[in-house]
Amino acid sequence: MPKLTIDGIEIEVEPGTSVLQACERLGIEIPRFCFHDRLSVPANCRMCLVELERSPKPIASCANPATDGMVIHTDSELTKKARKGVMEFLLINHPLDCPICDQGGECDLQDQAVAYGLDHSRYQENKRAVKEKYLGPLIKTFMTRCIHCTRCIRFANEIAGVEELGATGRGEHMEIGTYIESAITSELSGNLIDVCPVGALTSKPYAFAARPWELKRTDSIDVMDAVGSSIRIDSRGGEVMRVLPRLHEDVNEEWISDKTRFACDGLKRQRLDRPYVRKDGRLQPATWPEAFAAVADRLSGLKGEEIAAIAGDLADAEGLMALKDLMASLGSPNLDCRQDGAKIGEGPRSGYIFNTGIAGIESADAILLVGTNPRWEAPMVNARIRKRWLLGGQIGALKVGVVGPDVDLTYRKEHLGAGPRTLESIAQGKNAFADVLKAAEHPMVIVGMGALTRSDGAAVLAMARSISETYGAVKEGWNGFNVLHTAAGRVGALDLGFMPGEGGRDLPGILDGAQSGAVKLVWLYGADEFDVSQLGPDADNGAFVVYQGHHGDRAAHRADVILPGAAYTEKNATYVNTEGRVQRARMAVFPPGDAREDWRIIRAFSETIGRKLPYDSLTQVRNRLAEVNPVFGTLDRLPEEGLGDFGEAGKVGSAGFVSPVDNFYMTDPISRASITMAKCMDEIVGRASAAAE
Amino acid sequence: MTTATSQAEVEQPASFAFTADNLKRAKEIIARYPEARQQSAVMPLLDLAQRQNGNWLPRAAMDHVAELLEMPRIRVYEVASFYTMYNKTPVAKHFVQVCRTTPCWLCGSDEITRAIKDATGAGVGETSGDFTVVEVECLGACVNAPMVQVNDDYYEDLDYDRTVALMDALKNGERPAIGSQTGRRGSEAASGPTTMLKARPRPETDGGTKKDKG
Numbered sequence: 001m002p003k004l005t006i007d008g009i010e011i012e013v014e015p016g017t018s019v020l021q022a023c024e025r026l027g028i029e030i031p032r033f034c035f036h037d038r039l040s041v042p043a044n045c046r047m048c049l050v051e052l053e054r055s056p057k058p059i060a061s062c063a064n065p066a067t068d069g070m071v072i073h074t075d076s077e078l079t080k081k082a083r084k085g086v087m088e089f090l091l092i093n094h095p096l097d098c099p100i101c102d103q104g105g106e107c108d109l110q111d112q113a114v115a116y117g118l119d120h121s122r123y124q125e126n127k128r129a130v131k132e133k134y135l136g137p138l139i140k141t142f143m144t145r146c147i148h149c150t151r152c153i154r155f156a157n158e159i160a161g162v163e164e165l166g167a168t169g170r171g172e173h174m175e176i177g178t179y180i181e182s183a184i185t186s187e188l189s190g191n192l193i194d195v196c197p198v199g200a201l202t203s204k205p206y207a208f209a210a211r212p213w214e215l216k217r218t219d220s221i222d223v224m225d226a227v228g229s230s231i232r233i234d235s236r237g238g239e240v241m242r243v244l245p246r247l248h249e250d251v252n253e254e255w256i257s258d259k260t261r262f263a264c265d266g267l268k269r270q271r272l273d274r275p276y277v278r279k280d281g282r283l284q285p286a287t288w289p290e291a292f293a294a295v296a297d298r299l300s301g302l303k304g305e306e307i308a309a310i311a312g313d314l315a316d317a318e319g320l321m322a323l324k325d326l327m328a329s330l331g332s333p334n335l336d337c338r339q340d341g342a343k344i345g346e347g348p349r350s351g352y353i354f355n356t357g358i359a360g361i362e363s364a365d366a367i368l369l370v371g372t373n374p375r376w377e378a379p380m381v382n383a384r385i386r387k388r389w390l391l392g393g394q395i396g397a398l399k400v401g402v403v404g405p406d407v408d409l410t411y412r413k414e415h416l417g418a419g420p421r422t423l424e425s426i427a428q429g430k431n432a433f434a435d436v437l438k439a440a441e442h443p444m445v446i447v448g449m450g451a452l453t454r455s456d457g458a459a460v461l462a463m464a465r466s467i468s469e470t471y472g473a474v475k476e477g478w479n480g481f482n483v484l485h486t487a488a489g490r491v492g493a494l495d496l497g498f499m500p501g502e503g504g505r506d507l508p509g510i511l512d513g514a515q516s517g518a519v520k521l522v523w524l525y526g527a528d529e530f531d532v533s534q535l536g537p538d539a540d541n542g543a544f545v546v547y548q549g550h551h552g553d554r555a556a557h558r559a560d561v562i563l564p565g566a567a568y569t570e571k572n573a574t575y576v577n578t579e580g581r582v583q584r585a586r587m588a589v590f591p592p593g594d595a596r597e598d599w600r601i602i603r604a605f606s607e608t609i610g611r612k613l614p615y616d617s618l619t620q621v622r623n624r625l626a627e628v629n630p631v632f633g634t635l636d637r638l639p640e641e642g643l644g645d646f647g648e649a650g651k652v653g654s655a656g657f658v659s660p661v662d663n664f665y666m667t668d669p670i671s672r673a674s675i676t677m678a679k680c681m682d683e684i685v686g687r688a689s690a691a692a693e
Numbered sequence: 694m695t696t697a698t699s700q701a702e703v704e705q706p707a708s709f710a711f712t713a714d715n716l717k718r719a720k721e722i723i724a725r726y727p728e729a730r731q732q733s734a735v736m737p738l739l740d741l742a743q744r745q746n747g748n749w750l751p752r753a754a755m756d757h758v759a760e761l762l763e764m765p766r767i768r769v770y771e772v773a774s775f776y777t778m779y780n781k782t783p784v785a786k787h788f789v790q791v792c793r794t795t796p797c798w799l800c801g802s803d804e805i806t807r808a809i810k811d812a813t814g815a816g817v818g819e820t821s822g823d824f825t826v827v828e829v830e831c832l833g834a835c836v837n838a839p840m841v842q843v844n845d846d847y848y849e850d851l852d853y854d855r856t857v858a859l860m861d862a863l864k865n866g867e868r869p870a871i872g873s874q875t876g877r878r879g880s881e882a883a884s885g886p887t888t889m890l891k892a893r894p895r896p897e898t899d900g901g902t903k904k905d906k907g
Binding site for chain 1: 752765766767768770771774775
């Protein structure tokens with residue numbers, strides 16, 4: 001292993017480590033613009049120059065591997081002079097518009113100019129000006145500020161897998177852009193804003209909205225998909241200003257999807273900020289006691305089996321716990337959290353989680369995708385598969401087979417077939433991909449909701465399990481069976497057993513009951529993703545609907561009583577991601593108006609009907625969670641579970657799998673209320689479908 | 694420099710495809726490159742496309758080349774925009790490139806520019822009738838400065854009158870003899886050979902240039 005001396009300190013590093021990384025190991029900061037840990041190294045900004053003894057000139061530390069006997073000086077006169085020189089060159093064409101630049105206060109160039117630059121400019125000539133580029137509804141450009149580090153180009157090529165950005169022209173006329181002035185068609189494009197070290201690429205929806213030092217930062221968890229990306233919510237006053245990614249190596253690395261980042265403007269629109277009660281056919285504003293009284297009135301005299309509860313996709317564990325306990329005290333077995341009718345949740349936990357873990361994808365050498373379009377259902381999972389695929393040359397090629405929709409996933413894959421018949425042939429070993437799985441050391445099977453929400457879902461699940469078992473996807477130290485969820489609250493709800501009890505009705509049963517009159521009251525906890533009309537036209541010709549949630553979305557219009565709840569940015573809540581990882585979202589702002597945290601609403605209501613739930617504080621609810629399922633006693637841990645028995649062998653249909661996400665930008669009440677997401681849909685989904693026709 | 698070269702707004706043809714003949718040539722060019730390195734053919738193919746399309750390269754042609762080489766379009770745009778010899782905007786029948794780098798400038802390229810303007814009406818960066826005139830950096834014929842390139846041909850040793858005559862000849866549809874317009878051979882000294890006068894007899898030539906031989 002090479003041993004080198006940096007600023008008089010000797011250090012031994014792994015072969016292949018760059019000088020810059022070696023310096024970092026010693027805690028020495030090296031300024032840089034083009035170098036990024038997760039991107040290739042172009043060494044074109046020259047900011048990381050350091051002095052190497054016996055070298056005629058300073059070296060770019062990011063691109064030079066540490067070799068034995070190097071003597072590096074990062075604090076010498078030569079190094080300082082080199083940095084000053086590079087900085088002066090960079091600033092020649094960089095405008096002095098920091099006061100009107102959105103990057104101000106969190107700008108690498110600004111910070112490093114202060115730390116390493118000259119205090120004045122010797123440049124007298126006119127600066128270069130570059131016309132703005134159009135990159136779509138999410139990214140605002142100001143290309144005069146660009147310093148040509150090419151991080152954005154490398155991000156688009158390497159991580160996002162859309163080769164649409166490039167450097168056109170040359171020399172002083174070099175410009176970054178798409179050349180054809182079109183939107184970037186990537187669900188990860190928002191990360192371009194983060195990788196840009198200057199103010200050339202900034203957030204369009206956040207333009208001129210706030211300065212970083214005005215914002216309150218809250219570390220939280222995203223709920224736009226079931227990945228549970230780590231996010232930072234930046235808020236000012238009672239308003240969420242923006243959402244940024246937070247580092248979590250095992251989940252989202254340092255990226256987030258565009259929906260996670262940009263749907264936050266949906267939190268300000270269509271909000272339910274006070275209780276409503278339907279009187280004379282119209283929803284009228286009411287007070288909490290009035291709303292509770294209306295529900296209590298209707299409840300009195302109802303038998304347990306005449307009451308039902310349906311949990312939505314964004315439901316947090318605390319609220320689910322309270323609602324489940326409330327239903328139990330009312331004697332109702334009619335609970336369901338599977339709005340899409342997925343045939344999961346019976347049997348062991350390993351039957352409904354992403355057992356391998358997202359980071360585990362990097363060890364896989366064959367992946368079978370069943371009924372899923374991970375690019376839209378879980379962009380972070382897809383980015384991880386692409387990362388593994390790109391590593392191909394180094395650790396052996398990754399083979400990806402797809403049974404289901406044939407879409408561009410940004411990596412090479414083999415489309416094996418559309419539906420369960422293909423899966424059957426793989427299970428029987430008749431398909432060539434069976435041999436690929438058999439030969440693989442760490443094969444993975446990823447089953448999406450598109451395969452499980454069908455009437456033959458249980459049989460498909462059983463088939464996927466048998467493929468996993470027969471082809472060695474489940475063995476000592478490796479569990480390659482995975483279910484990819486699309487709803488952030490789903491795994492938590494399944495963990496709590498928010499499912500039909502003994503003799504209870506599932507979702508279709510509840511809907512049938514509502515129409516036949518057997519179910520008289522339905523409590524919807526943020527449930528908007530099913531056909532609400534099946535609850536009957538109104539309370540007299542169907543069920544009395546209590547809607548508890550934060551957006552006036554589909555179900556709220558049918559509700560007879562609305563109890564305003566809190567969105568994910570407004571409550572301290574527990575979510576379990578698709579891996580079975582228990583994570584905590586934290587309150588960044590207060591819920592609007594009279595809205596309250598969800599478990600508190602249910603707890604308060606339980607008291608008005610004389611069935612007081614036994615918890616008064618968040619800690620007590622969480623203790624109750626851990627009591628019901630010990631996983632809630634853990635935090636941010638990837639469960640290790642063997643495979644049990646689940647699914648139900650049976651005949652499968654022939655219809656092809658369809659991904660549940662047909663529009664990436666609008667999948668839940670928050671993103672449906674977001675103007676930014678609507679613009680993306682017009683621009684990107686609209687264009688894609690126009691091209692397909 | 695305060696200007697930026699953005700893509701000029703020109704009317705782009707809706708589609709472009711190689712003619713059968715050119716497609717055959719394109720295939721031949723692609724075949725010269727080793728397996729999995731076919732994208733290296735991007736430059737000759739762009740040149741071929743430009744020649745087919747009246748000496749300029751519309752976006753549809755770049756897209757066509759990208760498709761043929763199975764590479765992302767932006768990678769082709771990068772190449773085409775990097776090299777100045779790909780014309781991204783339409784040019785007239787006679788594409789006149791005036792070298793105005795130091796040696797030519799010292800030898801009177803300003804006069805050449807003036808002559809062209811007088812004879813064709815097109816100044817630098819302009820198009821008039823059948824002539825598009827642009828300024829270029831050194832074309833490597835300094836010893837015969839000043840010079841211009843018209844489409845693929847070099848015309849050297851120019852002055853005001855010879856340039857006007859050249860433009861007039863082009864206007865009349867003639868194709869004047871290429872190379873030095875003073876009749877000197879190749880890049881020999883302007884005053885005639887000064888060395889090796891007796892070493893061997895000069896072969897009889899018609900005043901061809903290095904371009905002819907090359």
